[in-house]
Amino acid sequence: MNRIRAVVRSIEAHEALHRITLDAGEERFVVITLELADEYRVGASVDISFKSTHVALARSLRGELTISNRLEAVVAGVRRSRLLAEIDLRSRAGSFTSLITVDALERTGIQEGDRVTALMKASDLYLSRIREA
Numbered sequence: 021m022n023r024i025r026a027v028v029r030s031i032e033a034h035e036a037l038h039r040i041t042l043d044a045g046e047e048r049f050v051v052i053t054l055e056l057a058d059e060y061r062v063g064a065s066v067d068i069s070f071k072s073t074h075v076a077l078a079r080s081l082r083g084e085l086t087i088s089n090r091l092e093a094v095v096a097g098v099r100r101s102r103l104l105a106e107i108d109l110r111s112r113a114g115s116f117t118s119l120i121t122v123d124a125l126e127r128t129g130i131q132e133g134d135r136v137t138a139l140m141k142a143s144d145l146y147l148s149r150i151r152e153a
Contacts, residue, residue: 022075022116023067024049025150028060040147042068044113050088052142057149065150074144075118077107079128081137089140095132100125109138 026044033039038056042049049068060066081090096115097108105125107118118138130136 022070022072024114024116026066026068026113028062028064028066030062031056031060039142042066044068045111047091047111047113049113049145050142051145051147053147059149060147067148067150069146069148070116070140070144072106072117072119074140075109075116076139077118077120077124077128077130078137078139079130079134085139087139088142089138089145091138091140093136093138095130095134095136098125098130098132109136111138 024044026042026049028040029043030041031038036054038053040051040053040056040060042051051068091111091113093109093111095107096110099106100122103122105120105122107120107130109116109118
């Protein structure tokens, strides 16, 4: 599971649905959730968690998308198995991984050192409160 440290910047609510905007490094994230504990407030430090399988990658991305979370990243490493490839990424928000098929890796030609855009749906991200020691 990937984790990126962030700070809650805004919370919008409508009935049980919440849209949380967060800052991580110099990047902005949006999380959509049905449940939000009272401890999540503006200014709170949190971890944004997400699965490697929920990170899509694009090269030379242009145009508008409905995906809110788009991070420019550099490919720091590529590990291939027979069917899957694990891509290590470095961004202004932090380091994380993407798990894609080898077919997708070959189709896009992604390799170490490339600049890519990581794409994550707001509903695929989870928040956990950072406990102060």
